[in-house]
Amino acid sequence: xxxxxxxxxxxxxxxxxxxxxxxxxxxxxxxxxxxxxxxxxxxxxxxxxxxxxxxxxxxxxxxxxxxxxxxxxxxxxxxxxxxxxxxxxxxxxxxxxxxxxxxxxxxxxxxxxxxxxxxxxxxxxxxxxxxxxxxxxxxxxxxxxxxxxxxxxxxxxxxxxxxxxxxxxxxxxxxxxxxxxxxxxxxxxxxxxxxxxxxxxxxxxxxxxxxxxxxxxxxxxxxxxxxxxxxxxxxxxxxxxxxxxxxxxxxxxxxxxxxxxxxxxxxxxxxxxxxxxxxxxxxxxx
Amino acid sequence: xxxxxxxxxxxxxxxxxxxxxxxxxxxxxxxxxxxxxxxxxxxxxxxxxxxxxxxxxxxxxxxxxxxxxxxxxxxxxxxxxxxxxxxxxxxxxxxxxxxxxxxxxxxxxxxxxxxxxxxxxxxxxxxxxxxxxxxxxxxxxxxxxxxxxxxxxxxxxxxxxxxxxxxxxxxxxxxxxxxxxxxxxxxxxxxxxxxxxxxxxxxxxxxxxxxxxxxxxxxxxxxxxxxxxxxxxxxxxxxxx
Numbered sequence: 078x079x080x081x082x083x084x085x086x087x088x089x090x091x092x093x094x095x096x097x098x099x100x101x102x103x104x105x106x107x108x109x110x111x112x113x114x115x116x117x118x119x120x121x122x123x124x125x126x127x128x129x130x131x132x133x134x135x136x137x138x139x140x141x142x143x144x145x146x147x148x149x150x151x152x153x154x155x156x157x158x159x160x161x162x163x164x165x166x167x168x169x170x171x172x173x174x175x176x177x178x179x180x181x182x183x184x185x186x187x188x189x190x191x192x193x194x195x196x197x198x199x200x201x202x203x204x205x206x207x208x209x210x211x212x213x214x215x216x217x218x219x220x221x222x223x224x225x226x227x228x229x230x231x232x233x234x235x236x237x238x239x240x241x242x243x244x245x246x247x248x249x250x251x252x253x254x255x256x257x258x259x260x261x262x263x264x265x266x267x268x269x270x271x272x273x274x275x276x277x278x279x280x281x282x283x284x285x286x287x288x289x290x291x292x293x294x295x296x297x298x299x300x301x302x303x304x305x306x307x308x309x310x311x312x313x314x315x316x317x318x319x320x321x322x323x324x325x326x327x328x329x330x331x332x333x334x335x336x337x338x339x340x341x342x343x344x345x346x347x348x349x350x351x352x353x354x355x356x357x358x359x360x361x362x363x
Numbered sequence: 364x365x366x367x368x369x370x371x372x373x374x375x376x377x378x379x380x381x382x383x384x385x386x387x388x389x390x391x392x393x394x395x396x397x398x399x400x401x402x403x404x405x406x407x408x409x410x411x412x413x414x415x416x417x418x419x420x421x422x423x424x425x426x427x428x429x430x431x432x433x434x435x436x437x438x439x440x441x442x443x444x445x446x447x448x449x450x451x452x453x454x455x456x457x458x459x460x461x462x463x464x465x466x467x468x469x470x471x472x473x474x475x476x477x478x479x480x481x482x483x484x485x486x487x488x489x490x491x492x493x494x495x496x497x498x499x500x501x502x503x504x505x506x507x508x509x510x511x512x513x514x515x516x517x518x519x520x521x522x523x524x525x526x527x528x529x530x531x532x533x534x535x536x537x538x539x540x541x542x543x544x545x546x547x548x549x550x551x552x553x554x555x556x557x558x559x560x561x562x563x564x565x566x567x568x569x570x571x572x573x574x575x576x577x578x579x580x581x582x583x584x585x586x587x588x589x590x591x592x593x594x595x596x597x598x599x600x601x602x603x604x
Contacts, residue, residue: 103433129433130478150478162475169471175464177483179437198442199484202521204462204510208469224522254418255432 081247083300085115085349088270091300092116092235095144097125099185099231099266101238101259102311105131105154105319107251109239109272111307111349116142118348127185127231129178129258131311132327135161139331143171147231149178153328155321160331175208176200182258184231189264196225236266239308240292241316242285243273247298250282250290253314260292268299274316276303306353323359367579369534370395370602371588372553373496375580376532378403380449380492386410387445388420388431394601396449396494396532398592405587441481444525447490450482452531454507457547457567459528459540461486461493461512469509482511486518490527496601498533503565515545534602535561537577542570551577 089112092098102108113133116124123144128134130151137143139161151162165171176184179199187195196215201224206212215227238259243249249271251259263269271293282291307313310320310327330340344355377399381389384403389411391400404411404423412429415421420429431440440446453476454462463480467473485491491512495502510517518526531538536552548570549561558571580588588598 148478150480152477157477158475166465166472166475175469175478177479178481179441179484182434182437197484198487198523198525199481201483201487202510202513202517202523202526203483203486204464204469204479205483206521207510223524254430256434257432258434261434 078246080245081298081301082245082276083270083302085111085272085302085304086118088112088300088302089115089119089121091268092119092121092124094121095123095125096234097127097232099233099236099262100126100128100133101236101257101262102131102133102308103129103255103257104150104152105311105324106255107239107253107257107308107313108133108311109237109307110309110311111304112237112239112270112272112302113137114345114349114352117345127181127233129181130159130162132159132324135159135331138162138165138171139337145172145174147174147176147181149176149181153324155319156324156328160328175205177203177205180205180226180228181231182261183228185258185261185265187228187230188232189261192230194227194229197228198225200226200228231265233262233266234268236262236269237272238262238269239272239304239313241274241313242277242282243271243301244279244282245276245301246279247271247293247295247301248279248282248291249273249293249298249301250286251292252286252290252316253312256292263293263297269293269297270300270302271298272302272304272307274305274307274313276301304349306356309356322363323356326359367585368599368604369553369555370598370604371580371585372577373532373534373602374398374402374588374598375584376537376553376577377449377494378406380530380532381408381411381447384408384411384447386412387447388412388414388440390414390446390448392448392450393494393496395496395598398588398598401592402584402587406584437481437484441484441488444489447492447529448485449492449494450485450512452493452495452502452512454502454504455493455495455531456504456507456514458516459514459545459547460507460510460517461514462507462509463511464509466508479509479511483513486513486526486528487523488525490529492529493531495531495533498535498561498564500564500566503567505566515540535564538569546570548572549574551575553577554579
């Protein structure tokens with residue numbers, strides 16, 4: 078029986094420059110932030126990132142890790158715009174493929190089903206077509222003859238997701254109200270890595286929630302990292318909500334280079350344990 | 364009851380967006396449209412479905428009545444079309460195109476905004492309205508920089524058979540694209556606002572042939588807004604009087 082437990086640094090060591098990675102969650106909700114912080118510590122570069130973007134995109138942009146971003150939006154939810162993403166875009170330092178939210182999911186679905194494309198109406202007539210001239214349409218072979226967007230499969234080399242519970246074999250569970258698109262990211266990827274609040278015995282998974290909460294089966298998962306508070310500062314309900322005060326601090330610091338150096342020194346200059354200790358100190362100073 | 368505020372008129376104008384919608388999901392973005400949707404449900408559209416902004420569908424008594432996570436919204440609710448969304452807009456142009464993506468050249472924008480979000484899919488699939496809390500020439504432009512929400516000319520060219528841009532509610536009045544060849548027209552001005560004021564705050568020409576005054580809230584609507592839905596007057600922050 079495979080034991081898939083890994084540390085965040087071991088997971089990130091499996092990435093190579095130029096890979097395409099998908100990041101689960103949605104905006105500032107249940108993002109695998111401990112794994113993102115491990116990428117910041119690593120030498121890996123020139124990543125193509127596919128994300129319903131939040132501070133994961135902002136932090137990776139802050140460290141120059143993103144060569145190309147595939148996205149439908151980037152937002153911190155309670156703060157409309159991520160300042161690091163804005164800076165990267167306004168200075169023209171990252172290439173982007175901008176899709177509609179639904180189109181992004183359709184591309185992942187195509188990859189999950191090993192199809193070259195899937196048809197959708199979303200995107201037709203919009204800037205998505207102007208900005209992505211390689212997109213093609215497909216005509217229905219039936220009587221309606223409707224012309225639809227053929228969304229190309231969004232294949233991922235690796236997917237990173239954060240879930241509330243998992244066992245050591247990779248069965249993983251969400252306990253909040255929304256699975257987001259994490260299953261689709263896992264299905265679209267060659268390898269999926271899960272960080273989790275707590276690794277438990279398999280039997281404990283069905284004690285913690287209904288069987289429908291078991292989002293990922295172990296056959297989809299390559300590695301599992303136990304990272305308590307590992308979605309911080311995004312939500313991981315019911316374990317915890319968003320750390321709004323810390324997120325405001327992040328966004329304020331991101332606007333000013335001097336303040337950003339202080340932020341990096343204080344929070345991002347050590348390992349995950351250092352980060353969590355600094356965050357606890359920040360919380361205590363409220 | 365007197366002292367009716369501009370925000371209260373705007374809430375009622377947003378509620379009117381949903382008249383006749385029946386048993387469909389209504390997705391208002393922004394506080395005033397949310398109040399409008401809840402007001403409509405408590406009065407003349409009791410069957411509309413509303414989410415908590417996250418994964419739950421909630422009754423007007425705040426009881427969970429259904430599950431609607433984001434993936435379900437994008438995979439089935441939007442494409443199936445039983446939905447009316449009210450989106451914000453950084454720009455809207457004379458053809459009804461809307462932009463929430465970026466200002467300026469997309470390869471290196473002057474200002475990065477949210478991204479197109481669900482605008483393309485919403486406008487391709489179901490009724491879409493817009494809410495603009497500050498009506499100005501910066502918002503109502505001749506041509507948007509990035510097309511997030513699809514307007515009439517593009518929808519026709521792309522063969523979008525379910526396209527339906529309904530209305531735009533602003534702090535000054537209500538617009539639609541129901542003129543000749545989908546030309547923009549001013550439907551109503553809020554009390555205290557002149558037609559000239561709206562025309563001056565809009566970059567493109569507006570048909571003003573049949574402008575009425577936006578209706579006032581009824582007394583029972585005012586009671587609901589002031590005492591049940593928004594007792595702390597958060598609406599005044601979005602639309603100052």
